Amino acid sequence: MKLIFAGTPVFAAAALQALIDAGHEIALVLTQPDRPSGRGMKLKPGPVKALALEHGLTVAQPLTLKTEEAQALVADVGAELMVVAAYGLLLPRAVLEMPARGCLNIHASLLPRWRGAAPIQRAILAGDAETGITIMQMDVGLDTGDMLSIHPLAIAADDSAASLHDKLAALGASAIVATLATLDDCRAVPQPEAGVSYAQKLSKEEARIDWTLPAEEIARAVRAYNPAPGAFTLLGGETLKLWQARAVDGTGTPGQVLRADGDGVLVACGSGLLLVSELQAAGGKRLAAREFAAGRAALAGTLLGA
Known part of the structure; x- marks a missing residue:
């Protein structure tokens, strides 16, 4: 399948690698601009960009997807689908509608619980017994789109945000590959109205x-x-x-x-x-x-x- 992939950190890089290994055509990779890092504060590419360049993929790093120039980048690819994982930029309605089959998000919770920025940490803080991955059809809301597949994962008594992140990254990678393999048979299910919670961004x-x-x-x-x-x-x-x-x-x-x-x-x-x-x-x-x-x-x- 001809895809655009949008993501930035390690969590997203695991999914990108899985999609490459599964034989999908990654026509464009969207990722956040390089950030200063280390003692010298030199610009350093994120994990997704580093992986994309390693595989010779086309990379774009727009500051926003709201401009005509950025949206033309997406439109010109003619992708069948966009896969999004921890990208960090808002996708306007125009971008969401550009790929023929829309945009799918790999979200690290069992929606509608823990919509938002920090679902892994909030699940541990709340003492949740399980979390998981939801593959979701994106809309203009905050993680409100219809669900295509759900993949539960137990939270171990000694899981930190770091260890749980790694488990969910691996699960998200396998989940998106499995979902795309059966996409024609997937039925999008609206999220339940009950049980909605929001994972606010962490503060120091x-x-x-x-x-x-x-x-x-x-x-x-x-x-x-x-x-x-x-x-x-x-x-x-x-x-x-x-x-x-x-x-x-x-x-x-x-x-x-x-x-x-x-x-x-x-x-x-x-x-x-x-x-x-x-x-x-x-x-x-x-x-x-x-x-x-x-x-x-x-x-x-x-x-x-x-």
Whole structure:
């Protein structure tokens, strides 16, 4: 099938590779402009662009798809279908209607739950037992289009946003290939009106730990904000990031470090305790709790968060 592919990060690159491997003709790749990266802040192509160039595909990086010039790029291809995955730009109605069979989106949730920008993190934060991939016919709404296929995935108790992202990227890649293979037999189903929720974009400030919350909730936050923006608290007025933790039974003053040893840094919460196994002090590197506690003999008894 002659396709246009629109996407930018690793999640999208997995789908692009799968479509190439399946033998589809990728006539044009749309991706976000290169971003500054590294110490020198040199422009660096995103994963989709890098993969597309590796395969000799035509790449375009418009700042918007609302201009006549950008829309002409899409129209001139004469594609049968556009596949979109974490592209990052709004597709106007004119663009949505240009491919003969419209545009399909690979969305990382079981719609209509978690429409929007951060479905992976919001699912973990909410304590959802499962998530998945929805292949959706795009319309002008925010992830409101009819569903062509649904692919559930259980969320493991130790899944971080990073690990769940990788599982969903692989699932999304296989799901779009399977959907295209049976597209003529797919029946587009409207999303249910019940169960709609929105996955708002993450902010750095929301990742600051509130130690008065239950330990289970804080443990989910640590997993959801790993790798970005990183759950954090304050230790002696400086940022302390928490990368791995689990809830355990016990009581204490919220935010107080009860113990710091090779088993972990144990912190009291509003209910229950948080056993932290990986931490990162300001200006330092990520350390296992044993290494972190080794140089901080006075850590036990400290009150975090201030």
